[in-house]
Amino acid sequence: KPEDLNLPMAVVTRITKEALPEGCAISKEARTALSKAASVFVLYATSCANTVAQKSKRKTLTAPDVFTAMEEMEFETFLEPLKESLEAFRSEQNEMKERKAAKKREKEATEKASQEEEKGEEEDRDEGAEKDDDADKEGEEVVKDTNVESPEVQMIE
Numbered sequence: 324k325p326e327d328l329n330l331p332m333a334v335v336t337r338i339t340k341e342a343l344p345e346g347c348a349i350s351k352e353a354r355t356a357l358s359k360a361a362s363v364f365v366l367y368a369t370s371c372a373n374t375v376a377q378k379s380k381r382k383t384l385t386a387p388d389v390f391t392a393m394e395e396m397e398f399e400t401f402l403e404p405l406k407e408s409l410e411a412f413r414s415e416q417n418e419m420k421e422r423k424a425a426k427k428r429e430k431e432a433t434e435k436a437s438q439e440e441e442k443g444e445e446e447d448r449d450e451g452a453e454k455d456d457d458a459d460k461e462g463e464e465v466v467k468d469t470n471v472e473s474p475e476v477q478m479i480e
Contacts, residue, residue, distance in 0.1 A: 328366070329358045368392055 335358045339349050371392035372384045379388075386409055393402055 328362045330361050332358060335361065368396065371395055 332354060335354050336349075339354065339357060343349065368389065369384070372388040375388040375391045375395075376382065376384050390402060390406070393399065393405065
């Protein structure tokens with residue numbers, strides 16, 4: 324359906340509010356027209372970028388394909404802002420990736436420390452149990468050494 328190809332009105336409204344000076348209003352009809360124009364532009368840019376990729380015998384569109392398409396569509400003015408925006412996006416993605424990796428390393432270090440602490444406590448318990456066993460064995464030896472047959476008790480009647 325053609326209406327499915329339109330950008331969401333909330334997105335169009337947000338973009339237009341950011342682009343227009345404060346106090347400037349935009350009608351619903353104008354937002355709809357901008358939404359349809361933006362959709363047509365995206366479809367045209369995608370088609371041009373696809374042609375560039377096909378010339379290179381590829382099926383996947385890449386950022387350079389889009390840049391070349393923008394030049395072919397005579398939108399060179401937008402190339403630098405587009406490249407800067409893409410670079411900012413990539414930097415943001417790398418930062419997020421690094422934060423996620425750092426968080427994962429921190430979690431792993433915490434888990435490792437916790438495991439080592441548990442292992443140390445377990446070893447302490449095992450050592451304590453061995454000492455108790457040794458003490459029991461020593462006690463048994465003592466009992467065996469001191470186990471003397473008791474003399475019979477004579478009962479006096």
